[in-house]
Amino acid sequence: xxxxxxxxxxxxxxxxxxxxxxxxxxxxxxxxxxxxxxxxxxxxxxxxxxxxxxxxxxxxxxxxxxxxxxxxxxxxxxxxxxxxxxxxxxxxxxxxxxxxxxxxxxxxxxxx
Amino acid sequence: xxxxxxxxxxxxxxxxxxxxxxxxxxxxxxxxxxxxxxxxxxxxxxxxxxxxxxxxxxxxxxxxxxxxxxxxxxxxxxxxxxxxxxxxxxxxxxxxxxxxxxxxxxxxxxxx
DNA sequence: TTAGATACCTTGACAGGTAAGGTATCTAGG
DNA sequence: CCTAGATACCTTACCTGTCAAGGTATCTAA
Numbered sequence: 001x002x003x004x005x006x007x008x009x010x011x012x013x014x015x016x017x018x019x020x021x022x023x024x025x026x027x028x029x030x031x032x033x034x035x036x037x038x039x040x041x042x043x044x045x046x047x048x049x050x051x052x053x054x055x056x057x058x059x060x061x062x063x064x065x066x067x068x069x070x071x072x073x074x075x076x077x078x079x080x081x082x083x084x085x086x087x088x089x090x091x092x093x094x095x096x097x098x099x100x101x102x103x104x105x106x107x108x109x110x111x112x
Numbered sequence: 113x114x115x116x117x118x119x120x121x122x123x124x125x126x127x128x129x130x131x132x133x134x135x136x137x138x139x140x141x142x143x144x145x146x147x148x149x150x151x152x153x154x155x156x157x158x159x160x161x162x163x164x165x166x167x168x169x170x171x172x173x174x175x176x177x178x179x180x181x182x183x184x185x186x187x188x189x190x191x192x193x194x195x196x197x198x199x200x201x202x203x204x205x206x207x208x209x210x211x212x213x214x215x216x217x218x219x220x221x222x223x224x
Numbered sequence: 225t226t227a228g229a230t231a232c233c234t235t236g237a238c239a240g241g242t243a244a245g246g247t248a249t250c251t252a253g254g
Numbered sequence: 255c256c257t258a259g260a261t262a263c264c265t266t267a268c269c270t271g272t273c274a275a276g277g278t279a280t281c282t283a284a
Contacts (some may be wrong), residue, residue, distance in 0.1 A: 006273090012215055
């Protein structure tokens, strides 16, 4: 089986992370758990992908980060979406809708 | 601007080419023109992508190829989809529908 | 004290896509 | 005749995002 839908979701990981951060500040592990819940365990980000994506988003000015002040448990790095990040999220959503339309035309539907 | 939807379509190029070949034998240039028509010029495969994809499909046993016998104009390499190719197309379509559902949940809709 | 969960991070490799180059044939215009 | 443009195919070197595999550290429960 290997990577269910992984190559099809590529190019949307930024958008997915931004989506959750648009709702509230969060950290990697939590977001990934939410992704797993929303997809009934069908999809989750590889940790390496998760953290490189955060890095990329931060480098692009779409998010900022700070260390949480947990007094118990493992330390957490929280992320906050910026205004540029919200704009990028909206733009990515538009692009996704467009890509979806195009793919629907191109792929047709070969399911029986 | 650069690549509109290019990274979102990655992982679907095989499926797109198979779709056209499921309808009839065809060759690279023609398929790419059909893609451009269907998308109102919004999307077309890079030539390098086009031909490496054909190679991959042939290596995987999803298509076979033969030289057309044009008596005028540039030579054309035609491709034929195999039974395995049709099965792969159907399976890819199912995966696409699934990925689309997951993405719809994950991305929500941040368009205004 | 040990196992498991939480939580983060880095490295090296890989696959698919792309830019930029190339070849060859035919047609239309000057 | 020559040139420009369309048709049609191909290769190379590079870039990017993903992933497997490793690592660190803390807390909780058995």
